[in-house]
Amino acid sequence: MRSLSLTRRAATGFGLAALAAPAIAAGPTVPRWGVHEITLKAAVPGNPFDVALTATFTDGRTTLKVRGFHDGEGIWRLRFSPPREGVWRWRTTSPVRALNGQAGTVSATAPRLGDHGPLHVAGGYHLAHADGTPFRQVGTTAYAWAQQSDALCDQTLATLRASPFNKVRMCVFPNVAAEPIFPFEKAGEGWDYDRLNPAYFRRLEDRARRLGDLGIQADLILFHPYDGKTGWHAMTPARDDRYVRYMVARFAAFSNVWWSLANEWDLVKAKSVADFERLGQLVRAEDPYGRLCSIHNWRELYDNGRPWISHASIQNGAAVMDDTRAELLRSVWKKPVIYDEVRYEGDIDKRWGDLTPQGMVERFWHGLVAGTYVGHGEIYKGDDGWTAKGGRLHGESTPRLAFLKSVMDAGPTPGFEPIDKWWDQHLGGQLGSYYLRYFGETAPTEWTLALPKEELKGGERFKVDVLDSWSMTITPVDGEFVMARKDAYFMHDPNRPAVALPGRPWMAVRVTRV
Amino acid sequence: MRSLSLTRRAATGFGLAALAAPAIAAGPTVPRWGVHEITLKAAVPGNPFDVALTATFTDGRTTLKVRGFHDGEGIWRLRFSPPREGVWRWRTTSPVRALNGQAGTVSATAPRLGDHGPLHVAGGYHLAHADGTPFRQVGTTAYAWAQQSDALCDQTLATLRASPFNKVRMCVFPNVAAEPIFPFEKAGEGWDYDRLNPAYFRRLEDRARRLGDLGIQADLILFHPYDGKTGWHAMTPARDDRYVRYMVARFAAFSNVWWSLANEWDLVKAKSVADFERLGQLVRAEDPYGRLCSIHNWRELYDNGRPWISHASIQNGAAVMDDTRAELLRSVWKKPVIYDEVRYEGDIDKRWGDLTPQGMVERFWHGLVAGTYVGHGEIYKGDDGWTAKGGRLHGESTPRLAFLKSVMDAGPTPGFEPIDKWWDQHLGGQLGSYYLRYFGETAPTEWTLALPKEELKGGERFKVDVLDSWSMTITPVDGEFVMARKDAYFMHDPNRPAVALPGRPWMAVRVTRV
Incomplete structure (x- = not known):
């Protein structure tokens, strides 16, 4: 567990340093994907949570409209996370005079080491x-x-x-x-x-x-x-x-x-x-x-x-x-x-x-x-x-x-695809390069290795690993599986039509292109 | 097969008699859900399939707009299927004079025997x-x-x-x-x-x-x-x-x-x-x-x-x-x-x-x-x-x-509902009254009869049939199953917690409220 965690953690780049970047000062910087915070003060009558405050941020190519929020005690904040490096200019709009027309710039620098940025589909x-x-x-x-x-x-x-x-x-x-x-x-x-x-x-x-x-x-x-x-x-x-x-x-x-x-x-x-x-x-x-x-x-x-x-x-x-x-x-x-x-x-x-x-x-x-x-x-x-x-x-x-x-x-990028879906194959991975079969609580003693023909012409070589998802072991199968036509729908290695399995539950087979 | 078919067939009510009902004549009738056909003739230049012809049919409560179609050789037809009994008045609209402003009535009578009408969800x-x-x-x-x-x-x-x-x-x-x-x-x-x-x-x-x-x-x-x-x-x-x-x-x-x-x-x-x-x-x-x-x-x-x-x-x-x-x-x-x-x-x-x-x-x-x-x-x-x-x-x-x-x-109306879905029950029917469990190619020798507690208070009596979906037999299980609380989620008969099954594939169990 811990050894895995040491390599996989990466900060997403909005540490205190970024948050503390001074607002409206000359030359503030923030790492790309970090948070630049601007603080404004005003005394307003009425409900401060109903005060409208927005700012537009632009680098000349993209303009983002950011809403400010009341943080108590006469303080409003605007938070901006630059999607690109470069200089971003900003200007506020508000019916409250002290919050309106404020302006400045912030330079987005390279992201923090290990920050890969926000997610998208x-x-x-x-x-x-x-x-x-x-x-x-x-x-x-x-x-x-x-x-x-x-x-x-x-x-x-x-x-x-x-x-x-x-x-x-x-x-x-x-x-x-x-x-x-x-x-x-x-x-x-x-x-x-x-x-x-x-x-x-x-x-x-x-x-x-x-x-x-x-x-x-x-x-x-x-x-x-x-x-x-x-x-x-x-x-x-x-x-x-x-x-x-x-x-x-x-x-x-x-x-x-x-x-x-x-x-x-x-x-x-x-x-x-x-x-x-x-x-x-x-x-x-x-x-x-x-x-x-x-x-x-x-x-x-x-x-x-x-x-x-x-x-x-x-x-x-x-x-x-x-x-x-x-x-x-x-x-x-x-x-x-x-x-x-x-x-x-x-x-x-x-x-x-x-x-x-x-x-x-x-x-x-x-x-x-x-x-x-x-x-x-x-x-x-x-x-x-x-x-x-x-x-x-x-x-x-x-x-x-x-x-x-x-x-x-260690699998396909950006993720696993179901393979030959709707035909009860129970295969996931990436056509032509990576196939994963998982057996759940069944305990088979072998698996017929037949890959849907898509993206395979014959002659492709695959290595096979037997995975125990409960014992957390990966056992390579000796040698390679060389694809040839099996029938109208599948390819296989005629010399090795099946993979031996240990007859335990929670097993999987991984088939990877060499 | 044939004995089943003898009882289940019912005409949907647009036999030739209905189709032959004279158009624009006084007093035509058509069974409810049957087809009343109106025939019009015209000589038109250009593509007859581009001639616009519609008729509105109304019984004073509902108005339906029906498009006419060209049936070759200068003939246009309008077909109307009355959704209710009673007198329906109709009138045509078309840019072609011979097809425009035609009008009449048709009386929708009781549906033909055995006609249950068109389908809806x-x-x-x-x-x-x-x-x-x-x-x-x-x-x-x-x-x-x-x-x-x-x-x-x-x-x-x-x-x-x-x-x-x-x-x-x-x-x-x-x-x-x-x-x-x-x-x-x-x-x-x-x-x-x-x-x-x-x-x-x-x-x-x-x-x-x-x-x-x-x-x-x-x-x-x-x-x-x-x-x-x-x-x-x-x-x-x-x-x-x-x-x-x-x-x-x-x-x-x-x-x-x-x-x-x-x-x-x-x-x-x-x-x-x-x-x-x-x-x-x-x-x-x-x-x-x-x-x-x-x-x-x-x-x-x-x-x-x-x-x-x-x-x-x-x-x-x-x-x-x-x-x-x-x-x-x-x-x-x-x-x-x-x-x-x-x-x-x-x-x-x-x-x-x-x-x-x-x-x-x-x-x-x-x-x-x-x-x-x-x-x-x-x-x-x-x-x-x-x-x-x-x-x-x-x-x-x-x-x-x-x-x-x-x-x-013989099952619930209007149809079967999945029961306790998303909990892997594999039960369909109607809560409280009818439960069907199907075993597919597995060949169990018994089934634990436990019904989700919804709609059951205890004391309800059920009869059980063992169905062989391949041999097409229905074998009643002797006696009744009387419901009592099993646990936080299920009811069962503590004296008869399971139903014996023959260890063949394609079996089902039907549990019906007495």
């Missing part, structure tokens, strides 16, 4: 950093980790540092008990939903930034049904919009931020599809960087074909028990599919939290062969549960997911 | 006739049967009469060798694509009408990539539109007609998604009755969420190898899903035509448990193949599909 079904580096999503879920004590947050970050996980699904509003600091200003027994609490968001953004320093994506869940009597999931549209604008203004410049409109959207009974459509379009309109954006379901799949959705975020533990099942949603939406919730490894008496570690690992492998991605969760009795509050991981799946990640990293 | 995922009778789709495919010799067509109809099939997918333009009569007027070595051949469509509509007399739906495929050098799949948009308008004007009044925009739309390289969108919307705009409308894929799924699509028509033989796989597309589109092509039973050396009869039957059962529907096809060496030209059926799946149909008919 690559090859239709995958994710890659701005510099083209593939991003192989191995997600986990720790809903309210960021709202726990500083000590527990530190422990969570230490756990993540030593883990294979490169994305965390996490709530803005906690879904379980958390530190007594709240997203809205207290008003009597409740909250003034018209006034956000900057200190709350400052704390959350510290967590998101520290994830970024570890090269980990923060998938921020904006709404969910589990904040109980707080009413945060059931505000008026105007208050929802204010909150969403604030989140985007405050967080969008962090290049590791993703937007998750909702967790289990169809259980947020106070909101209709029309509400989520409005909010999704609002995020798209407000976010100048086009960060990844999704919405997670309970029993009703959202129409993930909607233009504001970058990738499908799916709860369905059964879909990834079979790559051919998992693949179907990819074929529907023609977007990346992330099975963000597939039950959690654990031992609680709920069926969503009693998955065996083998079952968890199995789902990741089926998802991989399908050309999709999977999310982990863990909830064992005896502590509060990783997926609730973070802390420590106890499960046996985590090291196996690190092994899986190493197989992904 | 029922319960979100199923089909039902206008009078509420469920329609349990058991489809077959005979692409170019209607373009074969009269003798072969007669044989095909006789075969269908004795079969369980209640829907036939069939081409307007043949995809294999056919009688030398063509949809367009001959012009030298090719065709004048601006002039349709009424005799061709008259022959096709005779076939569609005779299907209707057998109570069989005609799923008319408007375009496909397999008409070779005819160019019929690659006409200009204006010609496509003229042809589609003509088809709708001519066929829409037949209540057993469905529209299939294309077979393997993604192989019709001459047409883009934008073309199919235009054509789909054109069908919807032209068809006053809103007949079922779909588009069938090869490797790329169409966006079946589009409003002009009534149900998803899917080619994917692997999806229905597992009910949980098949169900996913239902959850995506929230519409009926028909797996119209799942490979064909046969013995040819193409993998799309070498499915075993067991494999064909298996797909129908998995599809049923998933709350979806499946289509049959058959192509054995030695004749031209049912799925190409019709004729006789040789396969072993057909009688088993009649058995399946009898199970469907």
Whole structure:
């Protein structure tokens, strides 16, 4: 585990140095993809969270419109993350005189070492950093980790540092008990939903930034049904919009931020599809960087074909028990599919939290062969549960997911494609060069090595590895397999038509072009 | 087989008597859902297929706009199928004086005995006739049967009469060798694509009408990539539109007609998604009755969420190898899903035509448990193949599909729902009253009878039947199963926790509330 983590971590480039760059001073610099922050002060009557403040940033080729946000005590901030190196000029607009017409420049320098930039959809079904580096999503879920004590947050970050996980699904509003600091200003027994609490968001953004320093994506869940009597999931549209604008203004410049409109959207009974459509379009309109954006379901799949959705975020533990099942949603939406919730490894008496570690690992492998991605969760009795509050991981799946990640990293770019889909082949990889077959809980003693003829003419040489996804071993098969026509659909090596397997479950075969 | 067919056939009500109803005469009548035809004559210069002629029909509550069509030799026809009983007044509009301002009435009487009316989507995922009778789709495919010799067509109809099939997918333009009569007027070595051949469509509509007399739906495929050098799949948009308008004007009044925009739309390289969108919307705009409308894929799924699509028509033989796989597309589109092509039973050396009869039957059962529907096809060496030209059926799946149909008919209304989907239950039916579990090629010796707790309080009594889907037997299990709480998710009979099974493949268990 740790040896893997040493090589894979890369900061995403918005360390404190960048944040501290002086605003409106001559010659400030910021690394490309880092965060340049401009601070303005004003005394305004009325609700400071309703003050309009935007700035345009331009390098002459691209103009980005950035919204400023109120950070308490008469302070407004504008955060800018330059998508390109070079000089960017900016100018503010606001009905408040002290905030209007402010201007300056910032020079975007080379990115910080190891920063590959924010993510975008690559090859239709995958994710890659701005510099083209593939991003192989191995997600986990720790809903309210960021709202726990500083000590527990530190422990969570230490756990993540030593883990294979490169994305965390996490709530803005906690879904379980958390530190007594709240997203809205207290008003009597409740909250003034018209006034956000900057200190709350400052704390959350510290967590998101520290994830970024570890090269980990923060998938921020904006709404969910589990904040109980707080009413945060059931505000008026105007208050929802204010909150969403604030989140985007405050967080969008962090290049590791993703937007998750909702967790289990169809259980947020106070909101209709029309509400989520409005909010999704609002995020798209407000976010100048086009960060990844999704919405997670309970029993009703959202129409993930909607233009504001970058990738499908799916709860369905059964879909990834079979790559051919998992693949179907990819074929529907023609977007990346992330099975963000597939039950959690654990031992609680709920069926969503009693998955065996083998079952968890199995789902990741089926998802991989399908050309999709999977999310982990863990909830064992005896502590509060990783997926609730973070802390420590106890499960046996985590090291196996690190092994899986190493197989992904050595695989095709930008990701795995299902091969000869809809013909029950259960092959993923890249036609002509790389084939992965995963056997799940079956325990075959051999596998007939027959590759679909596409991209093969005969004479191609392949090496074969037998992978044990549970024992985390890779056993090369001696010699090579030389392709020749088998029949109208397949190629194989007539001298070696099959690969011997050990008759254990959780095996895979990898076939790689020499 | 035949004994089943005797009870299930019902004419859809547009026999010759209705078609022969005199136009513009005083007091004509037509059965509800039948076809009233009005004949007009005119001599026009130019292309008669470009003459605009419409009529509005109204009963004072509903107004339908019907397009007339040219039937050759100076004859135009308007066809109207009354959706309600009562007096309908009509009036024509045309720039041609002889066709303009014609008017009359027609009285819609009670429907013909056994006519349940045209189909609509029922319960979100199923089909039902206008009078509420469920329609349990058991489809077959005979692409170019209607373009074969009269003798072969007669044989095909006789075969269908004795079969369980209640829907036939069939081409307007043949995809294999056919009688030398063509949809367009001959012009030298090719065709004048601006002039349709009424005799061709008259022959096709005779076939569609005779299907209707057998109570069989005609799923008319408007375009496909397999008409070779005819160019019929690659006409200009204006010609496509003229042809589609003509088809709708001519066929829409037949209540057993469905529209299939294309077979393997993604192989019709001459047409883009934008073309199919235009054509789909054109069908919807032209068809006053809103007949079922779909588009069938090869490797790329169409966006079946589009409003002009009534149900998803899917080619994917692997999806229905597992009910949980098949169900996913239902959850995506929230519409009926028909797996119209799942490979064909046969013995040819193409993998799309070498499915075993067991494999064909298996797909129908998995599809049923998933709350979806499946289509049959058959192509054995030695004749031209049912799925190409019709004729006789040789396969072993057909009688088993009649058995399946009898199970469907005795099942929940309007159709089967997946139960506790996404939890790998493999149960379909109706919560609280009916549960069907199908085991496919596995050969279990018992099944743990545990029903999801929804709609059960304890004390409910169920009877159980063991079904052999291949041997076509139903074996009742003695006594009853009385429900009690099993755990947080399931109910069962603690005295009878399992059902014994014979250890053969192709078995199912049916659990029905007493």
